[in-house]
Amino acid sequence: SSELTQDPAVSVALGQTVRITCQGDSLRSYYASWYQQKPGQAPVLVIYGKNNRPSGIPDRFSGSSSGNTASLTITGAQAEDEADYYCNSRDSSGNHGVFGGGTKLTVL
Amino acid sequence: QVQLVQSGAEVKKPGASVKVSCKASGYTFTSYDINWVRQATGQGLEWMGWMNPNSGNTGYAQKFQGRVTMTRNTSISTAYMELSSLRSEDTAVYYCARGPSITTLDYWGQGTLVTVSS
Numbered sequence: 001s002s003e004l005t006q007d008p009a010v011s012v013a014l015g016q017t018v019r020i021t022c023q024g025d026s027l028r029s030y031y032a033s034w035y036q037q038k039p040g041q042a043p044v045l046v047i048y049g050k051n052n053r054p055s056g057i058p059d060r061f062s063g064s065s066s067g068n069t070a071s072l073t074i075t076g077a078q079a080e081d082e083a084d085y086y087c088n089s090r091d092s093s094g095n096h097g098v099f100g101g102g103t104k105l106t107v108l
Numbered sequence: 109q110v111q112l113v114q115s116g117a118e119v120k121k122p123g124a125s126v127k128v129s130c131k132a133s134g135y136t137f138t139s140y141d142i143n144w145v146r147q148a149t150g151q152g153l154e155w156m157g158w159m160n161p162n163s164g165n166t167g168y169a170q171k172f173q174g175r176v177t178m179t180r181n182t183s184i185s186t187a188y189m190e191l192s193s194l195r196s197e198d199t200a201v202y203y204c205a206r207g208p209s210i211t212t213l214d215y216w217g218q219g220t221l222v223t224v225s226s
Contacts, residue, residue: 033211035153042203042216043145043153054214086153089211096169097143097155097210 003091004032004100011106012077020072022087022100032070032089034063036081037102043086047072074105082107110134112204112217119223125192128220130204137185138162141207144178144189146200147219154200158210159187167210194224 004024012018022032031050035043045054047063060075070089074081087100115129130142144156157168159178166178177190187204202220205213 030211033213035213037153042219043205043213044216045212045214048212048214088153088155088213095167097158099145099153099155102152 003098004087004089006085006087006100006103008101009104009106011108012074013108014079015076017073017075018077018105020074020085020103020105022070022072022089023068024089024098024100025068026090026092026094026098027065027068027070030090030094031065032063032087034061034072035086035088037084037086046085077105077107079107081105110206110215112206112215114202114204114217114220117221117223119225120194122195122224122226124194124224125190126194126222127188127190128202128204128222130187130189130217132185132187132206135206137180138182141210142178142180142187143205143207143210143213144176145203145205145213147203148197148200151200155210156189156202158207161187191222194222196224198222199224 033048036046037043046061051063062073064071084102086102091098111133113131138161141158143158159166161180180187204217206215207213
């Protein structure tokens with residue numbers, strides 16, 4: 001079982017805003033990063049640290065954190081954002097990584 | 109440009125071992141950790157461990173302790189992940205990923221499918 005919990009599926013209307021959440025005790029101490037994965041492809045880092053985007057990631061992706069919950073927000077979702085999203089952080093020991101179970105985002 | 113190129117698909121019998129390679133290019137190999145992550149078909153991502161290519165230091169997820177070994181050959185900028193005592197549940201795509209930290213995996217290999225079947 002994962003120490004980070006995500007909703008299995010979320011949907012959003014085209015052009016609307018969606019928030020994907022990740023819960024876990026370790027998030028009180030460590031930031032989460034977020035990865036986008038499309039079918040048959042390797043994951044792509046979209047958010048890391050407090051709220052940083054790697055080069056090439058659109059600014060409609062943003063991250064935030066409060067208490068034991070980290071969030072990925074997509075403002076103005078596009079059809080190409082339809083994918084699985086995974087959060088990633090440290091486990092409760094702080095020494096190892098851990099992924100959330102993933103959230104399948106559908107853009108309607 | 110940064111690239112991580114992994115070795116090809118493998119088919120192994122239960123009880124055997126598999127060694128997957130990950131060749132790095134486009135950056136200084138010893139400057140960033142290499143993490144390994146696996147994904148069973150239709151399932152989520154699972155973090156396996158990390159290796160510092162400069163020191164050789166490693167850290168493994170408890171689930172894989174005693175079965176996984178991560179090594180490197182700095183002369184050819186290549187990292188390796190060996191998993192032993194394979195069982196059917198180890199059938200998955202295995203990814204290497206460059207990590208400024210274990211929570212920031214900024215470049216990923218293309219993945220290597222390991223199938224464990226009798």
